[in-house]
Amino acid sequence: QPTDSIPLRHGAHRIGNRTDSDMAHWRDYGLGQFIHWGLYAIPGGFWHGQPVNGAAEWIRSSKKVDPKEYDALISQFNPVKYDPVAWALMAKNMGTKYVTFTTKHHDGFCLWPSKYSDFTIMQSPWKKDIIKPFVEAYNKQGIDVYLYFSIMDWHNPDWRYELKTKSDSVAFDRFKEFTKNQLTELLTLYPTTKGLWFDGTWDKSWKASGAFSDELEQYLKKLRPGLVIGSRLRADEKGNRHLDANGRLMGDYHQVWERKIPETIAEVKGYDWECVMTVPENQWGYNARWSGHVKSSSEIIEMLANCVSKGGNFVLNFGPKGDGSFREEEIRLAKEIGNWMAVNGEAIYAAGQSDFRKEDWGYYTKSKTSGKTYMVVFNTPVTNMLKVNIPKNQKIASQKLLGSKQVLPLEHIEGRMHYIRLPGGVRQQPAVIELQLISDD
Ligand code: FHN
Numbered sequence: 001q002p003t004d005s006i007p008l009r010h011g012a013h014r015i016g017n018r019t020d021s022d023m024a025h026w027r028d029y030g031l032g033q034f035i036h037w038g039l040y041a042i043p044g045g046f047w048h049g050q051p052v053n054g055a056a057e058w059i060r061s062s063k064k065v066d067p068k069e070y071d072a073l074i075s076q077f078n079p080v081k082y083d084p085v086a087w088a089l090m091a092k093n094m095g096t097k098y099v100t101f102t103t104k105h106h107d108g109f110c111l112w113p114s115k116y117s118d119f120t121i122m123q124s125p126w127k128k129d130i131i132k133p134f135v136e137a138y139n140k141q142g143i144d145v146y147l148y149f150s151i152m153d154w155h156n157p158d159w160r161y162e163l164k165t166k167s168d169s170v171a172f173d174r175f176k177e178f179t180k181n182q183l184t185e186l187l188t189l190y191p192t193t194k195g196l197w198f199d200g201t202w203d204k205s206w207k208a209s210g211a212f213s214d215e216l217e218q219y220l221k222k223l224r225p226g227l228v229i230g231s232r233l234r235a236d237e238k239g240n241r242h243l244d245a246n247g248r249l250m251g252d253y254h255q256v257w258e259r260k261i262p263e264t265i266a267e268v269k270g271y272d273w274e275c276v277m278t279v280p281e282n283q284w285g286y287n288a289r290w291s292g293h294v295k296s297s298s299e300i301i302e303m304l305a306n307c308v309s310k311g312g313n314f315v316l317n318f319g320p321k322g323d324g325s326f327r328e329e330e331i332r333l334a335k336e337i338g339n340w341m342a343v344n345g346e347a348i349y350a351a352g353q354s355d356f357r358k359e360d361w362g363y364y365t366k367s368k369t370s371g372k373t374y375m376v377v378f379n380t381p382v383t384n385m386l387k388v389n390i391p392k393n394q395k396i397a398s399q400k401l402l403g404s405k406q407v408l409p410l411e412h413i414e415g416r417m418h419y420i421r422l423p424g425g426v427r428q429q430p431a432v433i434e435l436q437l438i439s440d441d
Contacts, residue, residue, distance in 0.1 A: 010214040011236045011244035017272050018252055022226035026195070026253070027272060028350040028368065029097040029144075030308055031341065032315035034276055035087075036102050036148075036284040037130075039073040039109045042322035045287035056319070057285030060107055060154060071155065074109065077124035082324030088137035090326070094334040095341030097349065098144040100197045100276075100315065103131055103186060105148075105285070108155025112189060116181045119155045135190045144194040146228070147186055151179060152200025162204040172205055176212050180219070187224050195228030195252075196220065207239040217251075230255035230274070257312065261303060265310045265353060274313040277303060279333060286319040286327070294329065297336035298378070301430055302362075304337075304348060305376040309363035311352045336429075343403040344432040347374035355391040362430065374402070375433040377422065385411075385419040386433075392416070395440045402432040 017023065036057055045056040047063045054062040060070040091099055104110050110120035111130040121130055135145045153159045158175035160168045187193055200206075206213065213234040221227050231251035236244040244250050253272035259282065261275050262268050277300070278284060281292040295303075300316060307314040316337075318330050326334075341348065347365050354366035354373045362378040377386065390396060399408050399420050409421040422431060 006238075006245045008236055008238075008244055008246065010210040010234070011246060012248035012250050015248065016270070020226065022194070023228065023252060023272070025144075026098075026228050026313075027311075027352075029313050030345075030348040030351065031095050031304060031337075032098040032100065032274070032313055033091045033094065033096040033143075034100045034148075034284075034315045034317040036105065036286075036317060036319050038102055038105045038111065038285065039070070039077060039107055040105070041286040041320060042073050042076050044285075044322065045283070045289055051289050055282050055284055056287035057105055057107075067154070070107065071119065074119065074124050077109075077121070077322070078126050079130075079320075079322065079324030081321075082126075082130065084133045084137040087134070087320075087326075088141045088143060090331065090334050091138065091143055092141040094316075094338040095345055095348075096143055098146060098194070098313075098315075099138055100146040100148050101131070101134060102148040102150075104150055104153070104182070106150045106152050106154055106200050108150075108153040110182075112186065114182055114185055116178055116185065117156075129189075131186075131190060135192060139192055145190070145192065146195040146197050147190065147193050148197040148199060149183065149186070150200035151198060151206055151233075152203060153179075160203075160205045163208055168205075172209075176209065176216075180216060183216070183220060184223065187220065187227075191224075193224070193227075195230075196233075197230065198233040201232055201235070201241065207235045207241065210235045210237040210239070228252050261306055262310055262312075268310055268312070273311070274315055275303070275307050276315045276317060278317050279330065284317055284319060286321050290329070297333050297340070298429055300333065300337060301340055302378050305363040305365065305378075305430070308348050308351050308365045309353060309358075309376075340429050344374075344376070344430075346370075346372075346434075347376055347402065347432050355394075357389045359387050359389070361386050371437075373435040373437060375420070375435065377431045377433065380422055380427065380431075384422045384424055386422060387413075388418045388420055388435075390416045390418060390437075393440050394437045397436040397438045398434075399436075400434050402434050408433060 040057040052059050052063045108119055110117050113122045113129050114120050138145050158171040160172045163169050230253045231242040232255040234250040235241050238245050249271050257273055257275040280290040280294045304314040320326050350368045351365040354364035356364040363376045365374045399410055411419040
């Protein structure tokens with residue numbers, strides 16, 4: 001439990017979640033898309049023809065590539081197949097309500113024409129802003145845009161991992177100014193941006209910059225009221241990230257859920273949260289060689305329902321190729337998820353935790369707008385009988401399969417325990433049952 005025993009100037013400035021309409025809108029997204037795209041998409045996990053272990057977007061660091069050689073990739077960045085209108089349509093058809101796009105990853109390459117850097121899209125053969133048409137196309141499809149921004153910047157000579165000397169501090173002060181300038185530039189160039197998604201904030205230099213990160217957050221929010229910024233930006237003055245020294249969240253939602261989902265609702269501690277997930281193992285940027293387990297659409301949908309049942313949003317990552325096209329696997333997944341969402345989206349959008357006890361067959365969600373409860377079924381028992389323990393003072397008025405609207409048999413077992421029978425047969429994708437509940441008077 002948070003205590004306020006430690007006096008902090010740069011800890012959390014709010015108790016509990018935001019209560020304004022911008023944040024309520026964020027909370028209702030359910031499903032989002034993440035896109036990692038940059039120079040690293042060109043080598044795609046290979047260096048001089050050899051596969052490199054680790055995440056493709058980290059190749060510069062994990063392969064210890066000569067920085068000059070890495071930065072020279074800029075002369076090959078000419079994504080002739082980049083079609084933001086088609087990207088946005090794919091996202092829309094998948095059921096995405098928001099997207100987070102890498103404006104600058106750790107390598108420092110800027111996908112927008114930043115006047116503060118010599119390492120941008122304008123120095124590449126492409127010579128056109130990537131972000132502007134992206135924002136326009138996604139907004140046109142009704143999808144909110146969030147800009148990913150890595151604080152850590154391997155290209156900028158003023159960036160430091162640690163501040164050991166006076167000259168480190170001087171350089172890092174210049175770097176902080178540069179960071180603020182770039183962020184101001186992004187919010188000015190793309191005024192419909194709904195939020196910023198920060199990364200690369202784990203270094204000692206940044207953790208020692210609690211006051212600056214606090215002031216930066218307040219400045220950005222003043223510049224764009226309503227802006228959503230998660231817990232990855234700030235550190236308190238003692239170097240704590242996400243939760244301050246008193247255990248309170250710094251930021252608008254908890255951003256620790258990377259490639260993992262809380263086991264229980266208790267782990268969420270009542271905070272807004274979002275899970276970001278890769279399709280293969282830990283690969284965010286394009287890697288031509290996906291090794292290890294690659295998730296199926298049913299697995300991804302299960303993760304989505306799991307997150308929503310615990311009040312979180314689920315964000316699926318895509319890593320386009322260097323030429324701007326998507327790999328076949330991602331196109332297929334987006335379609336399969338979209339087909340399911342088209343029928344079952346009401347169990348995901350503006351939905352959250354229900355009052356029912358979790359059962360082994362899957363997840364309950366509850367619509368905040370209609371009050372209906374949904375059973376998202378992944379593990380159908382051999383009997384096809386789904387156990388349902390109805391909360392006190394309620395009873396089931398109707399139980400229908402989403403899509404077909406078929407009414408399913410309901411059988412009372414004892415007490416509050418009931419069975420709902422699913423039709424038999426092999427199911428390719430999870431079934432969703434809509435429950436209408438009424439008061440038990
Ligand atoms: O190092 C990055 C990684 O490449 C990727 O961008 C992920 C996305 O959440 N964030 C960092 C690791 O936490």
